[in-house]
Amino acid sequence: MLAALGGTPEVTAPHPHNDLCAFSPRDVEVIVAHLDAGGTTSYYGRDGELREFEDELAAFFGRTHCVAVNSGTNALHSAFFGIGLQPGDEVIVPSYTFLATVSPLFALRAVPVLADCERDTGNISPEDIARRITPRTKAIVVTHQFGHPVEMDAVMDLAERHGLKVVEDASLAFGATYKGRRAGSLGHVAAFSLGSTKMVSGGQGGALVTDDPEVMERANLLGHFVRRSVTEVSSAFYRRFITTGYGHNYRMHALAVTMARGRLHRLDELIASRHERLDRLSAGLADLPFIEPPVTRSYVHRGQWGGYTASYDAEAAGVDIDTFVAALEAEGLEVAARGYHPLLHRAEFFRTAEDGYYPGQPWQEKRLYSEGDLPESEWHADRQIAFPIFLDEPLELVDGYVRAVRKVVEGLHALKADLARSAPAAFTV
Numbered sequence: 001m002l003a004a005l006g007g008t009p010e011v012t013a014p015h016p017h018n019d020l021c022a023f024s025p026r027d028v029e030v031i032v033a034h035l036d037a038g039g040t041t042s043y044y045g046r047d048g049e050l051r052e053f054e055d056e057l058a059a060f061f062g063r064t065h066c067v068a069v070n071s072g073t074n075a076l077h078s079a080f081f082g083i084g085l086q087p088g089d090e091v092i093v094p095s096y097t098f099l100a101t102v103s104p105l106f107a108l109r110a111v112p113v114l115a116d117c118e119r120d121t122g123n124i125s126p127e128d129i130a131r132r133i134t135p136r137t138k139a140i141v142v143t144h145q146f147g148h149p150v151e152m153d154a155v156m157d158l159a160e161r162h163g164l165k166v167v168e169d170a171s172l173a174f175g176a177t178y179k180g181r182r183a184g185s186l187g188h189v190a191a192f193s194l195g196s197t198k199m200v201s202g203g204q205g206g207a208l209v210t211d212d213p214e215v216m217e218r219a220n221l222l223g224h225f226v227r228r229s230v231t232e233v234s235s236a237f238y239r240r241f242i243t244t245g246y247g248h249n250y251r252m253h254a255l256a257v258t259m260a261r262g263r264l265h266r267l268d269e270l271i272a273s274r275h276e277r278l279d280r281l282s283a284g285l286a287d288l289p290f291i292e293p294p295v296t297r298s299y300v301h302r303g304q305w306g307g308y309t310a311s312y313d314a315e316a317a318g319v320d321i322d323t324f325v326a327a328l329e330a331e332g333l334e335v336a337a338r339g340y341h342p343l344l345h346r347a348e349f350f351r352t353a354e355d356g357y358y359p360g361q362p363w364q365e366k367r368l369y370s371e372g373d374l375p376e377s378e379w380h381a382d383r384q385i386a387f388p389i390f391l392d393e394p395l396e397l398v399d400g401y402v403r404a405v406r407k408v409v410e411g412l413h414a415l416k417a418d419l420a421r422s423a424p425a426a427f428t429v
């Protein structure tokens, strides 16, 4: 019997099932080694292990420059500032992404123009980007959602034809490839998080990579101390400003550098471990009705695979997603209806002009959205069930998830009968 109807839960392992914030024994080893060697607390310049880490990241992405910072959010801010966005510039961004892909644009008073997604992958749709380009558009931001690279050939073709910059948010796609090329090496600049839920994690951290020296110099001046700018900022125009920089402190903590670098050196092993588990989950769900594992196109590899959502067809199943997910939770699973985070165009910030941001200086350019404005994103997100992104948990736990989902799908008739019984009399058939 389903646990939601009084039966025994399929999975009894305590939560969290996938504690991405935990230090692994290997993290502890590298941190202790750093401390034992009398390692520093902070790199004011581009020195020591920070330099080695940045060089390795630049080489990994086949780029000339890397600037490490203290979060993915600030890596994106540095990238947006780096490409020279000005107040009022329009930037086309996905609605189906984590808020920080977009929110640093607020700080620059650039105008986020939210675009719709592809139905199957949930990635920003190149066709919808094309529809939203205006003479004021300056850039496109893409998120390789849950490790699946965006259709970058189409995006870069649009960018070239319209003279736009492309920023990749590669936070969820470390190590992912698109037609044999690395996500993060395909646009003008890529920014990514090295935060705790990421595979290459320092607990807190981020970085940008680019071939453009001006982006690198501007990123240095935005978030770094004079000592770093002395060596990194050499152009005649920007060198005049190295004493003050442009106002922020985005320096990455030295222990975060050590930990993230240790993870980078183990990336292949970590990717293999996650793929073994998530492929096993997909294989276990593949033949079920009403639920579809994530779609991965033949020419991509998801790399770190920074999110796993399966698509649930509530209409065909005859049970709404919240009831279905509640039944999975009753079986002991850690799952969520409608993905990990809400669509941005459903967030209050994009629904009201009275946003409390620079009150008294109305943000004339800001776009407001209503339900129905991005129908593909709504269609996609409303079907997604978010699962843990297993990394090194026992395979038995993954198998428990498969058994639990199968049990709930097979018990849908009982859930439906229960819903009919508990519905108000006027609505029962």
Ligand SMILES: Cc1ncc(COP(=O)(O)O)c(C=O)c1O
Binding pocket: 070, 071, 072, 073, 074, 097, 098, 100, 101, 143, 169, 171, 172, 192, 193, 194, 195, 197, 204, 205, 206
């Ligand atoms: C797609 C994406 N972009 C940006 C960020 C922001 O990174 P951070 O939390 O390191 O600021 C995240 C973090 O979860 C993310 O998933």
